[in-house]
Amino acid sequence: MPPVRRLRSAKATPAALHLTRFLPYRLSVLANTVSHTVAKLYETRFGITIPEWRIIAVLGGGETLSAGDIARRTAMDKVQVSRAISRMLDSALILRESGDTDRRKALLTLTPKALAIYAEIVPMALAYEAELTDALSDEERATLDQLLTRLQARADALAAPAAAETEAEEG
Amino acid sequence: MPPVRRLRSAKATPAALHLTRFLPYRLSVLANTVSHTVAKLYETRFGITIPEWRIIAVLGGGETLSAGDIARRTAMDKVQVSRAISRMLDSALILRESGDTDRRKALLTLTPKALAIYAEIVPMALAYEAELTDALSDEERATLDQLLTRLQARADALAAPAAAETEAEEG
C-alpha cells in the first residue's frame, strides 16, 4: 500500500488558507463593495448616509418609534443612531417630541420631506437589489435568502461566547 | 372579473421595503457580526488587527510581495496596507528591504515570529469558518460558494458605473 494518502496532510504545510476562499473575508469584501455602491447612490441623490437611510427605511411606513427601537431594528448601536438623528434634525428629516408617559424616550417621526425621499429611494434600493441578483434564478434567490438567515443565526450564536443561553430563543 | 388582482400593487403604498429582507443590509450585518467575532479572536490571542491578519495570510506561504501586491490580494487600499505594515514593523512581524531593480517597491517578508502566528492562527480561522457553516450540508456549502462568487462579480460590475469596460475580463 503506497503512502500517497498522507501527502496532503504532511505537517510541513500547516493547512493552507487562501484568503479569497475564506468565508469571513469574502463576506467582508462583498458587503463592502455593495455598501459602498449604495452609499454613493444615497449620498449623491439625497445627501444622506447609510445610517440615515436605515432610519428612514424603518420609519418610512409612518410609524413612530423611539431611538432604542430604531437601534434594535437597524442593528446599529445607540451612539450611531443618536448621531444620525441629530443630523436628521438639522436637515429637517425627522421630528422629535418628548414621550408623554416616559420622558426619557423621544418619539421620532419622519417629516414629509423625509417621506418624499422614502418614496423615491425605495424603488432605487429595490432596483439595485434586483440588479445585484440579476443572474440568479428564483430558486437560487430563495436559497441565498435561506443560507444568509442560517449563517446570521450561527454568527450571532458564535458572537456571544458564553452569555445569553436563555436569550437563544428570542429569535 | 373582480379587481382583486390589483390590490397588492395599489399605489398608496410605494412598494414596501423591510430592512431585514434587504440584501445589502443583510450582507452588511452578517459581515459585521462575523468580522467583529474574528477580530476579537485575533486581537485577544495574538494582538493583531484584521488588516494585519490579512497581510500575514497572504505572506504566510513564505512569499515576498510589495505593498501594492498585498493591497491587491487583500482588497485593502494602499493607505490601510501602509499603516498595517508600519505597525508590523514595530512589532517585528514583518521585514522590509528596498527593491533592487525598483527602489520604489519595498519587498516584504514575514519574520519567524509572524510565521509562528500564521501556523497557529490558520487552524483557528478554519475552525471558526467550520463552525459558522456547521449547519450547512456539503452541497449547501458549495452553493453558497457559488452564489457569493457570482454576487461579488455582479457587485464589482455595478460598482464601476461606466468605467472599465475593457477590464471586465480581467477576472
Added chain:
DNA sequence: TTGCAACAGTTTCAAACGAAACTATCTTGT
C-alpha cells in the same frame, strides 16, 4: 539629456467610529 507623466508608498486632515462616562428619568425594594 531633460522634462513630464505614471507609479509606489507615506502623511495629513477631517469625518466616522465604538467604548466608556455621563445626564436625566423611571422602577423597584424596603
Added chain:
DNA sequence: ACAAGATAGTTTCGTTTGAAACTGTTGCAA
C-alpha cells in the same frame, strides 16, 4: 417616600478610516 439600580439617550475621548496631497522613483518622449 426614598435610596439603589435599571434604562434612554447624549457626550467625550482616543482610534480608525478614506480621500487627497505629498515625496521620492522610474519610464517615456521630445
